[in-house]
Amino acid sequence: MHAGRDGLLAAGILGVACLVLHLDFISCVSQPIYGTVNMSVTLYTSGSIPIKDIMWRKKKDKVVEWDEELLKPRAYPPFVDRVHLDVTSGNLTIFNLTSSDEEDYEVELSSITDTKFTLYVIEPLPFPTLNCTFTAENITVRCRIPENYSSHINLIKYSWNCFSEQCQNSTNSSEVSIKRESDLSQEIQCIISNPLSKQASSLVLATCVPDNSRHSFVIIAAVLFVVILAMFVWLYKRDFLKRGGERDRTEKEAINDRNSDPTSRLHPTP
Missing domain, CATH: 2.60.40.10 (Immunoglobulins)
Structure with missing residues (x-):
């Protein structure tokens, strides 16, 4: 009977604690937090009660702890030299994030307040x-x-x-x-x-989309080049043949003129 009453009492206290935390903007539900690989991230608490001791955990493993008897916070592997604990507010900053840091975290302030976080560690986005x-x-x-x-x-x-x-x-x-x-x-x-x-x-x-106009221009230019080249060759051949014909005709006329001139027989051309 006492065990049942104690269980109900504990549940009631937990419910009140969650309600108080909710009013202080702290939730019993895990809050998603995002951090970038090789960068830092801060997990913020929102409790308003005086802090006498602080305990941060990753799952069940200790991350860092502090109480009034300690001169400075005590960090645990693999967070040694990678965390900063603000003993006034309870905020925890993690430096040089790695994918292995991704996990559920929770903090206890003065052994009463309990806040939970889920940390997601994300690689920098690439260009699509x-x-x-x-x-x-x-x-x-x-x-x-x-x-x-x-x-x-x-x-x-x-x-x-x-x-x-x-x-x-x-x-x-x-x-x-x-x-x-x-x-x-x-x-x-x-x-x-x-x-x-x-x-x-x-x-x-x-x-x-294929640039059809550009392709058409290339084709037209190639065709025009071939046509111009053919015309040039045709004109060259025609001019060459014309000059050759005129030269032959001139030579024949000169020979005929010599043959028809009586003096040309007396003085043949050397």
Whole structure:
């Protein structure tokens, strides 16, 4: 009977404690906190009671502790020289974050107040890559994250920046389709983001569609070059043959003139 009453009393005290913590903006529910690899993050407490001792834990393992008898906080591996504990507020700062730091944390202030955090350690976002395909009617642009990036993909959101209403109506989609008759000189941009940062890449829609006009210009220029070259060769040959014919005719006329001149027989040309 006493055990049951004590259990109910403990549960009641815990419920009151959670309510008080909630009013002090501290929750019994674990709060998500995000940090970037190789950077620092601070876990903030919000208790208002005087602090006589502090204990931070990662799961069940001690991170750092302090009480009035200690001259300075005592950190435990692997957090030695990587944490700073504010003994006035109880706030904990972790430096040089690694993926192994990701876990549930909790703090006890004066052995009464209990706050829980879930720390997520995220790799810096890479630039997304854009690729596109086209049909007779649409251009589809896809936004992709490099395959070697795998840090909390579920936290990444997509957004688009372009002139088309289809971009504006796209909600967290990794691809959009745009009418092919749209202004292809416009630029389209994909933005990826997580709770800590964002990155963007862009492309010009014209690069998604073969430039037929440019290809046609090259073909026409090649044809014109061949035609001009053929005309030049034809004119050269015609001029050459014409000059050759005139030279032959001149020589024949000269021979005929000599043959018809009586004096030419007396004085033959040496």
